[in-house]
Amino acid sequence: MISYKILWIDDDQAILESAGRLFRQHPWTLCTAAKADDARELLLRETFAVVVADQGLQAATGVDILEFAKARAPTTTRILLTGGVEMSVIEQAVNRGHVFRFVTKPWNNDQLVVDIAKAIEHHKLKMAESSLLREITLQNRKYEQLTSGLEQLVNERTVTAERSKVEVEKQLTNLRELVRFIKDLSNLTSPDELMGLIRKEVRAFHDVRPPVLGYVDAERGPMLLYFHGKQAIAHLARVIWSNRSRIRSGEEEDRNYLMSEFGRTFLNKVLAVPLKRRAAAGDHETEPPATLFFEHALADEGVDRFLSFISERLQPLSIALDRILLDLHLKYTSRQWESTFDGIKDPIAVIDRDFTVVNANRHFCSDLDANRIAGRPCHQILASSESMCRGCPVPTTLTTGKPQKGQIRRGNRIYEVLSYPIRLHDNLISTSFINHYVDVTEARELDGRMVQNEKMAAIGLLAGNIAHELNNPLTGIRSLAQVLLAELPPGQLHDDINEVERAAGRSQKIIENLLDFSRGGTEERQVRISLNEIVRRTLPMLKTAIREHRSEILLCEQEGEIRVEPHLMQQVVFNLVNNACQAMKDPGTITIETDIEEGKCRLHVKDTGVGIPSEIIESIFEPFFTTKEKGQGTGLGLSMSRQVIEKFGGDIAVESQVGQGTHFTVCLPLVGIVAESASRTEKRAGA
Amino acid sequence: MKILIVDDELLVRKSLGRACRARGHEVVEAADGQEGLMRWRETKPDLVFLDVLMPGMSGPEVLQAIEQDSVVGAASAGPRAKVILISAYSGEHNVETAHQIGAHLFVPKPFEDIFEVVTKAEKLGGTQ
Incomplete structure (x- = not known):
């Protein structure tokens, strides 16, 4: 240590x-x-x-x-x-x-x-x-000695490497630029945006002006897209540009083309770059290829540089434009289908086998947002009903796999439903259906009216025959009475015969009215006639209906004239009074009144019957709406009355209180007033 | 004036006949077309009331037969009687169609006043 x-x-x-x-x-x-x-x-x-x-x-x-x-x-x-x-x-x-x-x-x-x-x-x-x-340090020294010999060699090598590095860098930058360009292209959704990008891209070339793009729009046809300031503007090409698919530099044809389209002089040269044709262009052979036009003041060398710049981008550009145009085309096609379906007045819906709406046109969901309907049951959307509509043919379509028909009600409208199974494969059971709803309310009404007209015509014929048969003896009775009256001296007998004569006269009048009334079906001319007269002519035919009620006939003192077809107007009066009588289960009072107000001739028919509940009062003028027992009414009386009145330029209104009675008012334009003396007021107690 | 009344309605014949007689005319009655044609040929009336619709032979058929007479020069031929067509089916005939089949006047039934009808006949027959 x-x-x-x-x-x-x-x-x-x-x-x-x-x-x-x-x-x-x-x-x-x-x-x-x-x-x-x-x-x-x-x-x-x-x-x-x-x-x-x-x-x-x-x-x-x-x-x-x-x-x-x-x-x-x-x-x-x-x-x-x-x-x-x-x-x-x-x-x-x-x-x-x-x-x-x-x-x-x-x-x-x-x-x-x-x-x-x-x-x-x-x-x-x-x-x-x-x-x-x-x-x-020692080692370094050793290396230094070793490397000093190599240095020369390395130096030489480095120079070459530096040079190629710059080259590679440049290529790399180019490539990066290209990749960025392709990436940018993939985000574009419209030719305008494409143009914006091309413009940005070529901005580095100062002598190149913003491009002009000619392309064929599926919806509008050949378009020229150009820049006005920063704004890309498209206009419909008057003439189609060259059909050639080769890049052209400085050709007169292209320059002349642009000059005639834009109505201005192009002083510089024009470079025309056709984009590659669509891959699946089988049926577009006649269309010219989308073409980019560049007006430029480049020198030859600059043109080469620019051309190589463009050529590098030609393929991605063509693909991008193809994609954009195809997208637009698809959108246009689907929009076309959509608007086609939306244009159809009838509701149409595609539904699942469990009645869920998959897709529908505008008339199917009238007041609903189109994207709120998907996933909801069809009956809920169409008829506001939580269960399947009565008469819906879908279940039958489901079991038979064949198109079926049925009739359903939607509010006060009647629809014929045509249900077609959608079969994707022949042997598969269909899982969805196209339902086509046809509003047949009017057609049914027409049918009903035809039946009604035929009925009326038959009644008319019968009544006519009877009337004529009666006319013969009646003529005899009245004429003989007249002869006897002439021969008889004044006295009781004379008076009695006189009564016979007058009764026969009245009968004659009734038959005449009956003939008028039953002339249904035949077109008659509209004539000026007083509303009072219409009422007077109709009353004899209502005697049976009115019989058990008290009646008040209050005819206006002035004879207000209206312009109508008398027999139709008589039918209206007949209908209204007849309805009023039927509304009174127990003997009540029926009031028939006419008056004149503000240039209108009015007829009031009031009863003291059961009244009409407010929830159905809106519907009473609808065809086929009836509260009467089956077979008692066609449900057409009031709807026809309204139609007749509207035909004569009038309108009909109703007020009612349940348990109190109902008051119908018919208003018709007054065309004139005649003698005031003919009016009368009649009150009669029920029989 | 000699007047022939052809009508299947008894009361019409009776009243019309009576009214005519009251005015001093001679009246012959027939209850259907067949009888009417026979009486016409027999009596050679100045004026005929002819109903349109009758059982057996209709008024126009009677007229046709009379026309035929004058063509073949039958015994009944001679100055032809004036004819008033009367009908309850006013829709079927009017003055014009009456003229077409050889009648002079058309009067629809029912009559408003029997004496007016007689007056019309007298005017037509030229006795007034």
């Missing part, structure tokens, strides 16, 4: 002794010196691990000694012993003596031992370091 040597320099013998006592317990060899000169001599002769010097020596300061020690052996660790701490001393010690530690007197023994131990460690480290350094 190495015993490390410590040199202690102090002019106080007592201190040297106490240090000697202290160090005896440690594996260290202590050398002491009382004078600076002795110390220097020792330092010159031997190498110490640690030198401890007192600052206050007689011939020199501790710092001087330590500085000397450092110069002699840099690996020696230096400790300065001081009485106090003065800044100047510390400064000197650090700067000149490179002191490791300061130890102040009187010292603490333990601390001193620790400091010394640390100093020795420091010394060991320094030693190792210096030996290593030495070794390295």
Whole structure:
């Protein structure tokens, strides 16, 4: 084991002794010196691990000694012993003596031992370091000798390498640029954006103007896209550009083309760069390839540079444009389908086998957001119903796998549902269906009306026949009465015969009205007729209906004329009064009233019947709406009445209170007023 | 004036006949077309009331037969009687169609006033 040597320099013998006592317990060899000169001599002769010097020596300061020690052996660790701490001393010690530690007197023994131990460690480290350094230096020297011969060779090599490195760097930059360009391309969604990118890309070429792109848009046809300031603008090409697929530089054809399209002079040359045709361009053979036009003032060398720049980007550009156009085309096609379906007035929906809507057109979900419908059951959306619509053909379609028809109700509309199974493979059971809903309300109404018309026509024919059969004897009765009246002297008999004559006359009138009324189906001309007259003509036919009720006929004093087809208007009156009578289960009062107000001729038909509940009052004019027992009414009476009234430019309104009665008001345009005397008011008690 | 009334309705014949007689005319009645044609040929009336729809032979058929008579120069031929067509089926005939089949006047049934009808006949027959 190495015993490390410590040199202690102090002019106080007592201190040297106490240090000697202290160090005896440690594996260290202590050398002491009382004078600076002795110390220097020792330092010159031997190498110490640690030198401890007192600052206050007689011939020199501790710092001087330590500085000397450092110069002699840099690996020696230096400790300065001081009485106090003065800044100047510390400064000197650090700067000149490179002191490791300061130890102040009187010292603490333990601390001193620790400091010394640390100093020795420091010394060991320094030693190792210096030996290593030495070794390295030696080795280096060896290598230096070895390499010096190679240096020349290496130098030569380096020059070449440097040169190719620049080349490689350039290529790498190019490649990076290209990769970035392709990446940028992949994010584009429109030709405009593509143009923006190309413009940015060629900006480095100062003599190249922003590009013009000719491409064929699936929706709009051949388009020219150009820049107006920073804005990319597209316009429909008047003429199609060259169909050639070769890059052309400075050709007149391209320049003339642009000049005619843009209506301005192109002073510079034009470079036309056709992009590669679409891969699946089978049916696009006639279309010209999308072409980039660059107007430029480049010199020949610049053109070459620019061309190689563009050529490098041609392939990704073509692919990107293809992708963009294909995307647009797909979007356009799907939008076309969508708008086709949306354009269809009928609701159409694709549904699952569990009635969930997969897709639907706008009319299917009238007031709903289209994306809120998917996943919900069809009956919920279409008919606001939590269960399957009555009459829905889907279950049958499901079991038979064949298209089916059915009729459902949606509010007050009737739809014919045509359900077609969608079969993806011939042998598979279909899992979804196309439901096509056709509103057949009007058609059904028309059917109903036709039936009604036929019925009326049949009744008319019958009534006509009966009327004519009656006319014969009635003519005889009335005529004979007239003859008898002429022959008879005044008296009881004369009076009685007179009654017969008048009764026959009245009967004749009734038959005439009946003939008018039943002339349904045949188109009649609209004529001016007083509303009162219509009522008067119709009343005889209502006698049976009114019989058990009290009736109040309050006809307006003025004969207000309206323009109508009398038999149709009579049917309206008949319907309203007949309905009113039927609404009164027990004998009640029916009021038929006419008046004139604000240029309108009005007919009021009031009853004291059961009234109409508010929840169905909206529906009573709807075709087929009826509260009567099956077979009692067609549900067409009121709807036809409304139609007739609207045909004559009028309207019909209803007010009702349940348990109190109902009041229908018909308003028709007043066309004139005739004699005031013909009016009458009649009150009659029920029979 | 000699008036022939052809109508299957008894009351019409009776009333019309009575009204005519009251005005001093000679009246012959027939209850259907067949009888009407026979009486027409027999009595050579100045004026005929002819109903359209009758069982057996209709009014127009009777007229046709009379026309035929004058063509073949039958005994009944001579100055032809004036004809008033009467019908309850007013839709079927009017003055115009009446003219077409050889009648002079058309009067729809029912009559409003029997005496007016007689007056019309007198005007037509030239007795007024």
